Amino acid sequence: MQEILRKKKTEYRYVGKPVRRVDGYKKVTGRAVYTVDVDLPGMLHGKILRSPHPHAIIKSIDTSKAERLPGVKAIITGKDTEGVRFGFVETPHMPADMPPLAEDRVRYVGEAVAAVAATSEKVAVKAINLIEVEYEPLKAVFHPEEAMKPEAPAIHDVIYPSGRSFWQEWGVERDSTPQKVERNIASTLKLEIGDVEEGFGNADHVKEGRFETNVTAHGALEPHGAVARYSEGRLDVWLSHMGPYMKRYWLARTMGLPESHVRVRPAFVGGAFGGKIDLFDYEYIASHLSRLTGRPVKIVLTRREVFQATRLRHPMIFYIKTGVKKDGRITAMDIKAIDDTGAYRGTGPVVVYLAHAFSIPIYRIPNLRYTGYAVYTNNPVRVAMRGHGAPQARFAVEQQIDEIAEEAGLDPYEIRMINARERGDVLPNGDVLNSCGLKEALTRAVEDGKFLQKYGKHRGKGRGVGIGLTSMFSGAQFYPFGATGVVLLHDDGGATVFTGAIEFGQGSDTMMCQIVAEELGIDMERVSILSGDSELCPIALDNWLSGGTFVNGRAVQLAAIDARNKLFEYAAELLGVSRDELQAEDNVIYSADNPSKRIPHEKVVKYAIHRNRGQQIVGVGHATPVEGAYWYPSLTTGKGRFTGAYSFSATFAEVEVDFETGVVKVVRIINAHDCGYPINPVLVEGQAEGQGYMGMGQVLFEEVIEEKGTILNPNFLDYLMPTSIDVPEMKTIHIETHDPNGPFGGKEVGEGVIAGVVSAIANAIYDATGVRFRKLPILPSDILDALEGRE
Amino acid sequence: MKEHSVEIVVNGERHHLTVGSEMTLLEVLRDRLGLKGVKEGCSKGECGACTVLVDGRPVNSCLLLAVEADGKEIITIEGVERDGQLNPIQEEFIEHGAVQCGFCTPGMIISAKYLIENNPDPSEEEIREAISGNLCRCTGYVRIISAIKSAVDKYSMR
Numbered sequence A: 001m002q003e004i005l006r007k008k009k010t011e012y013r014y015v016g017k018p019v020r021r022v023d024g025y026k027k028v029t030g031r032a033v034y035t036v037d038v039d040l041p042g043m044l045h046g047k048i049l050r051s052p053h054p055h056a057i058i059k060s061i062d063t064s065k066a067e068r069l070p071g072v073k074a075i076i077t078g079k080d081t082e083g084v085r086f087g088f089v090e091t092p093h094m095p096a097d098m099p100p101l102a103e104d105r106v107r108y109v110g111e112a113v114a115a116v117a118a119t120s121e122k123v124a125v126k127a128i129n130l131i132e133v134e135y136e137p138l139k140a141v142f143h144p145e146e147a148m149k150p151e152a153p154a155i156h157d158v159i160y161p162s163g164r165s166f167w168q169e170w171g172v173e174r175d176s177t178p179q180k181v182e183r184n185i186a187s188t189l190k191l192e193i194g195d196v197e198e199g200f201g202n203a204d205h206v207k208e209g210r211f212e213t214n215v216t217a218h219g220a221l222e223p224h225g226a227v228a229r230y231s232e233g234r235l236d237v238w239l240s241h242m243g244p245y246m247k248r249y250w251l252a253r254t255m256g257l258p259e260s261h262v263r264v265r266p267a268f269v270g271g272a273f274g275g276k277i278d279l280f281d282y283e284y285i286a287s288h289l290s291r292l293t294g295r296p297v298k299i300v301l302t303r304r305e306v307f308q309a310t311r312l313r314h315p316m317i318f319y320i321k322t323g324v325k326k327d328g329r330i331t332a333m334d335i336k337a338i339d340d341t342g343a344y345r346g347t348g349p350v351v352v353y354l355a356h357a358f359s360i361p362i363y364r365i366p367n368l369r370y371t372g373y374a375v376y377t378n379n380p381v382r383v384a385m386r387g388h389g390a391p392q393a394r395f396a397v398e399q400q401i402d403e404i405a406e407e408a409g410l411d412p413y414e415i416r417m418i419n420a421r422e423r424g425d426v427l428p429n430g431d432v433l434n435s436c437g438l439k440e441a442l443t444r445a446v447e448d449g450k451f452l453q454k455y456g457k458h459r460g461k462g463r464g465v466g467i468g469l470t471s472m473f474s475g476a477q478f479y480p481f482g483a484t485g486v487v488l489l490h491d492d493g494g495a496t497v498f499t500g501a502i503e504f505g506q507g508s509d510t511m512m513c514q515i516v517a518e519e520l521g522i523d524m525e526r527v528s529i530l531s532g533d534s535e536l537c538p539i540a541l542d543n544w545l546s547g548g549t550f551v552n553g554r555a556v557q558l559a560a561i562d563a564r565n566k567l568f569e570y571a572a573e574l575l576g577v578s579r580d581e582l583q584a585e586d587n588v589i590y591s592a593d594n595p596s597k598r599i600p601h602e603k604v605v606k607y608a609i610h611r612n613r614g615q616q617i618v619g620v621g622h623a624t625p626v627e628g629a630y631w632y633p634s635l636t637t638g639k640g641r642f643t644g645a646y647s648f649s650a651t652f653a654e655v656e657v658d659f660e661t662g663v664v665k666v667v668r669i670i671n672a673h674d675c676g677y678p679i680n681p682v683l684v685e686g687q688a689e690g691q692g693y694m695g696m697g698q699v700l701f702e703e704v705i706e707e708k709g710t711i712l713n714p715n716f717l718d719y720l721m722p723t724s725i726d727v728p729e730m731k732t733i734h735i736e737t738h739d740p741n742g743p744f745g746g747k748e749v750g751e752g753v754i755a756g757v758v759s760a761i762a763n764a765i766y767d768a769t770g771v772r773f774r775k776l777p778i779l780p781s782d783i784l785d786a787l788e789g790r791e
Numbered sequence B: 001m002k003e004h005s006v007e008i009v010v011n012g013e014r015h016h017l018t019v020g021s022e023m024t025l026l027e028v029l030r031d032r033l034g035l036k037g038v039k040e041g042c043s044k045g046e047c048g049a050c051t052v053l054v055d056g057r058p059v060n061s062c063l064l065l066a067v068e069a070d071g072k073e074i075i076t077i078e079g080v081e082r083d084g085q086l087n088p089i090q091e092e093f094i095e096h097g098a099v100q101c102g103f104c105t106p107g108m109i110i111s112a113k114y115l116i117e118n119n120p121d122p123s124e125e126e127i128r129e130a131i132s133g134n135l136c137r138c139t140g141y142v143r144i145i146s147a148i149k150s151a152v153d154k155y156s157m158r
């Protein structure tokens, strides 16, 4: 039984307050230990030899010279890992396609070919340089639209299942089948809602366009790394990652171990942004080498490897057609999305789905056709990056909305207000918007930025404003389908919270402690947390699923309530009052009816333990993203419930464009964001600002330049991220909508905002230049070319 | 590989070490002295995560050879706290929410310390300039800048 004692909001002590983060002290003193800081006794260092070719047959590998190098303890190649496969996506019809070490063929520059464990990193580097590989280069393809042509080289032929699929293990009764890859298409999503042709028939204005987005890099400051220690049939790993359960599942499966024998240990994570989700070659390789040598093995990637051989943001191409009535109502939209997913599937099928799924909560579109393809190329592999499909889709759709508004004689605010969704809307897949602050966010951003006073006033004269809307999920039905939280009460009335949710900078640990302190009525200093340990903590949604607050936070809240209920049982007994009249605050439990009846938590806990001879009070709670749904939506039809709550945001951006140099200066970004309820406003604002910064980078600077699959700028000198000098004024407006199913009404904040930022800046650049840019990034040279009428 | 003996003072403690000619100061600090608070983000002088003070000036320790540090005095993030008391910059970083993942933080704090101790009244431009070699991918810098502004006020009150 879960009972929720609702206090009035003004009475909250910790929740809703800008509480200092609980890991702040460790981080400002250099005491926080990250994976790259972990050294174990007897530890070896691993290095990976990577392919210089985008597509080639491996004819032979000669490791003999390297083997003779003193200090080399083990060398492995694809022969040693034959048949091992993993992947972000594995469904019965889409088998995992990625080997940890290439077997007979390499498909991208940077693919692992051989690996060494040695007594030092220097020896390991020397050793991989002594390995001789003979390749026979094959024809390669680097553009998804080229790759889809029948004459394009086939990157994968038939992909065979490497065991029971992930979903089968979790109850989907469908046998895994081999996938014959046609025209390099890794996956196809097709859906139609309403009658699109009829919708366009009813439209007064129709607009069509092609939009293209860039490959960007996550740029997390901590390079990817792993420390693995295999001993007595058990594997301990320290990883730089975003959630222990995806990692544990795939490590257990690929290493042939039971899950309980794989322990993902907690470590601080130096940034992730979607880029550290799925299993990486080096994580498996470190584990394998540790088993082989009987010693711990550490692998830390170089920055070049992080760029070339881990994961990048999906570049996408959109063909969009939108129809509206004279009054601005959207009658139909037809979207074709093409994703270049790289040489392995990565998250291709998911990003194609999400570009749709994160769009559908924004506008009411009665007739919609969406066709999406994830396409293999010989480029590096792509994965989620903040927003995962949303920045790509918003860049395209929000610009087309502005274009068609202009044609219809409406302003960008009006057309959005006419079409924006509201609370209570039911989406085509059955998801319900139980909270939705979209229109309020839009209105507040527009008012605060004085959008209507400024819009079009300096059209083509170097100053402009733009807006963009976005929405994001709050957790989905992906393994482990929800979260369990545990709260343990100690002798002194203090508490420890256990959660599988992981802290990677976003402030998850702090939020959890706030929730527990609030629900128990104890000081936050009395709450400690153990998070992200796959063995010691109960399961939670991996935090890349954006359910950190809504699902994992909710589970912890319910655990705290459960502990409090038990505490109140004993307090009622001791005070001789009824349980229902009890309140807890300031480490004291008291009767709300008769406040002189009071007792400290400490006494109650001690009483409970003593009376029951050692039975400690343990609160347990659990939560799931969508009640009544059991699986992730279909990646081929888009059918099925997705999430239990969407967050929304509206971004206002103001820019100045220098027509001499083409340089765009972002003057101001205002994000009005509906995260339901900001449990910690500073953390929420920090997320919004980080996305403002990153979104600006994506539009104006950032581009991974791939030349025949080789990244030409795999470092921070040439891959330009905005610095302290570039960041504009940023403001966050909190829109509180109190989702009924979120903890204290809270929902997602970490990744939606960026999509609004990207689209608002793009629209502002149009306002400033009078030119529509349909390709990211928008570089000074593009602006000068456009202004001078060059292609 | 040639070995050299060097003497460095790190956070007030004197160390005599034998180092290879290619060894960087960063490697000495992290791997030999166990000062893991000094972070390595790029190994190429591009991110500032490895910033330490060498004879009072901020230096990317990944770019400085250990032999070049011979005879020098070095302050790392581990040496910023005094007698169990956080430095005002550290305090304000926590207070303002200038820390997210924390990986840039040690280097960022060292750069801020150099700024404030050499320019007691920096303008916002000067603050932005002072940390422009320290990349932060999480925060968007706004809270780092405001934390440093507050730390400036606190320093002047000391």
Ligand code: FES
Binding pocket: B039, B040, B041, B042, B043, B044, B045, B046, B047, B048, B049, B050, B051, B060, B061, B062, B063
């Ligand atoms: S590690 Fe030295 S500047 Fe990046």
Ligand code: FES
Binding pocket: A221, A270, A271, A505, B098, B099, B100, B101, B102, B103, B104, B105, B135, B136, B137, B138, B139
């Ligand atoms: S806080 Fe993560 S890089 Fe600055």
